[in-house]
Structure formats: structure tokens, C-alpha cells
Amino acid sequence: MLIRKPADIPYSEVTPKALYLRRREFIQTAAAGAIGAAVALSPRESRAQGRAKLPNVRKSSLSATEAPNSYDDATGYNNFYEFGTDKGDPKANAQRFVPRPWSIRVDGLVKTPATIDLDTFLKPFPLEERIYRLRCVEAWSMVIPWVGVPLADVIKKLEPQPSAKFVEFTTLLDASRMPGQRVPVLQWPYVEGLRMDEAMHPLSILAVGLYGETLPNQNGAPVRLVVPWKYGFKGIKSIVRIRFTDQQPRNSWQVSQPREYGFYANVNPEVDHPRWSQATERRLGEFRRRKTEMFNGYAQQVASLYSGLDLRKNY
Numbered sequence: 001m002l003i004r005k006p007a008d009i010p011y012s013e014v015t016p017k018a019l020y021l022r023r024r025e026f027i028q029t030a031a032a033g034a035i036g037a038a039v040a041l042s043p044r045e046s047r048a049q050g051r052a053k054l055p056n057v058r059k060s061s062l063s064a065t066e067a068p069n070s071y072d073d074a075t076g077y078n079n080f081y082e083f084g085t086d087k088g089d090p091k092a093n094a095q096r097f098v099p100r101p102w103s104i105r106v107d108g109l110v111k112t113p114a115t116i117d118l119d120t121f122l123k124p125f126p127l128e129e130r131i132y133r134l135r136c137v138e139a140w141s142m143v144i145p146w147v148g149v150p151l152a153d154v155i156k157k158l159e160p161q162p163s164a165k166f167v168e169f170t171t172l173l174d175a176s177r178m179p180g181q182r183v184p185v186l187q188w189p190y191v192e193g194l195r196m197d198e199a200m201h202p203l204s205i206l207a208v209g210l211y212g213e214t215l216p217n218q219n220g221a222p223v224r225l226v227v228p229w230k231y232g233f234k235g236i237k238s239i240v241r242i243r244f245t246d247q248q249p250r251n252s253w254q255v256s257q258p259r260e261y262g263f264y265a266n267v268n269p270e271v272d273h274p275r276w277s278q279a280t281e282r283r284l285g286e287f288r289r290r291k292t293e294m295f296n297g298y299a300q301q302v303a304s305l306y307s308g309l310d311l312r313k314n315y
């Protein structure tokens with residue numbers, strides 16, 4: 001990413017100067033937005049912010065066996081540039097965001113393009129808990145018990161056309177609700193994409209919760225992508241659109257810095273980021289750095305998706 005850095009790199013080396021300077025502008029703009037939102041908040045909206053347990057969540061055999069990080073780690077140390085560029089900003093600035101009502105636009109190469117209310121959209125699918133490692137491209141990691149549904153089940157129900165080779169996801173574009181979008185740190189809205197076989201892989205999920213509860217705003221409420229063998233930036237938050245296409249989508253980080261971020265973004269300790277090593281990572285809550293595993297430890301399940309692909313070129 002642009003702003004944060006692995007602990008061993010001086011701040012000045014990581015942050016392009018223009019963006020560093022814009023941070024001041026962001027803080028001012030975000031503060032003004034928060035005040036505006038506070039005035040506009042209705043009682044129904046206030047209620048929408050509470051923590052709520054999700055019913056009927058079954059455990060998945062695809063979970064990692066490692067101990068999860070604390071709830072505070074997972075919900076207090078986030079990247080969500082729509083709410084600010086520091087790790088504490090999303091929690092601080094997203095509290096008044098109201099992720100309901102919410103609908104998903106499904107279009108492109110699909111049987112029936114439609115705009116579907118999120119609750120209707122997800123109703124057919126039983127909720128599962130998936131404990132996954134999350135490895136950020138900035139070389140920190142966490143273990144998070146997500147609650148979600150297999151993306152493959154959702155896609156099958158949507159019936160993409162045989163010519164669809166990729167799925168593109170888009171985050172909400174609304175600077176009045178996401179104050180970070182007033183600052184051009186990225187091209188808004190945030191966009192991500194997967195190859196169809198990656199999207200259909202059993203490990204890929206659409207998450208609607210964590211720790212058995214609904215997704216906090218800072219983690220991407222009401223629905224976000226989780227693809228555990230890829231760097232965290234593939235896990236696009238607050239999704240409003242799913243588009244099937246025959247062209248490889250241009251994801252936000254690749255658009256922003258093509259030399260540094262690619263389309264695949266598979267966790268790979270052998271391919272360094274141009275400005276830092278990807279060989280090790282700092283697990284939140286731990287002192288000693290860990291070795292980063294190929295495909296974030298999911299090589300056995302996903303390596304075959306990339307046989308014949310040069311992972312140095314396709315980073």
C-alpha cells in the first residue's frame with residue numbers, strides 16, 4: 001500500500017510525498033464529514049450500528065486450525081481507504097456508516113442482469129464460519145474467523161454466460177457516506193477482480209460477519225470478499241456490484257501503481273514488493289516475525305490454478 005509500511009522501512013521511503021501531503025487534507029475533510037453525518041443521523045440509523053450475533057452459523061472443515069487474533073485486532077487495525085489511510089481511521093471514521101438498505105447490481109455476461117436486495121441475494125445460502133489467515137501486502141497478518149457464504153454457490157445461482165472469464169467487484173461510491181472518497185488517494189470506486197476459476201474455488205467466500213457477528217463497518221459491511229491465498233487488498237469491502245466479463249478487470253491498486261501491484265496478488269515469499277521483502281510477516285500480537293508461506297499456506301489447495309503461469313511476471 002502507499003501509506004503504511006513494514007516496521008523496518010522509514011516512513012519517508014514508503015509514502016509518496018504527494019500522498020503524504022494529502023493526508024492533512026484528508027484529516028480535515030474527514031473531520032468535516034463526520035460532523036455533517038452526526039447531525040443527519042436518524043434513530044433508525046443509530047440502531048443499525050449495534051453488534052448483532054448471526055444465527056445458524058455452521059463450522060466449516062476448510063478453517064485453519066490456528067488461534068484467531070483478538071476481536072480488537074481484527075476490528076481496530078484495518079485498511080479501508082474510503083475511511084482514511086491510517087490503520088485506526090476506519091474504526092474511528094466508519095461508525096456512522098449505515099450499511100442498510102443495501103442492494104447488489106449483477107450485470108455483464110450473466111443470464112439475468114438485476115439489482116437485488118442484499119438480504120434476498122444471500123438468503124438461499126447457509127452461513128459458515130471460516131477461520132482464515134489474512135496476509136496484507138504490507139507484511140502484517142492476522143487470523144480471522146469470518147462468517148460468510150461460498151462465492152461459488154452465489155455465482156452458480158447467478159448463472160454467468162460461458163464466455164465470462166472474470167468477475168469484477170465494485171465498492172460503493174458515495175463520498176457523503178465514505179469521506180475518504182473526497183481525497184484522490186485511489187481512483188474511486190475501489191475495484192477488484194478474480195479469474196472465474198479463482199472465484200469458483202471453494203476457499204473464496206463473500207463474508208458478512210466475523211466472530212459470529214455481523215461485519216463491523218470498518219471490516220467492509222455489509223458484504224466483502226475474502227480470498228485467503230491472496231494479499232489482503234483483493235478482499236474488496238462494501239460491495240455493490242458484481243460484473244461478469246471476458247476481459248481481465250483493472251483492480252484499483254494495479255491502476256494506482258502498476259509496477260508494484262498486479263492482478264493476481266497471490267501471497268508469494270519469493271517475489272518481493274519493489275520496496276520491501278515479502279519473505280516474512282508480522283502476525284499482530286506476536287513479537288517475532290514469521291516466515292511467509294507460499295499462497296499464504298494454501299498451496300496444496302490452490303497451486304494447481306497457476307500451473308504454467310510465471311508467478312514473477314504475474315504478481
Ligand code: MTE
Nearest residue numbers: 078079080081136171190232233235236237
Ligand atoms: N476494500 C476497499 N473498498 N477499500 C480498501 O481500502 N483495503 C484492502 C482490503 N479491502 C480496502 C479494501 C486491504 S489493503 C486490506 S489489507 C484488507 O481490505 C483489510 O481487511 P480488514 O480491514 O478486514 O483486515
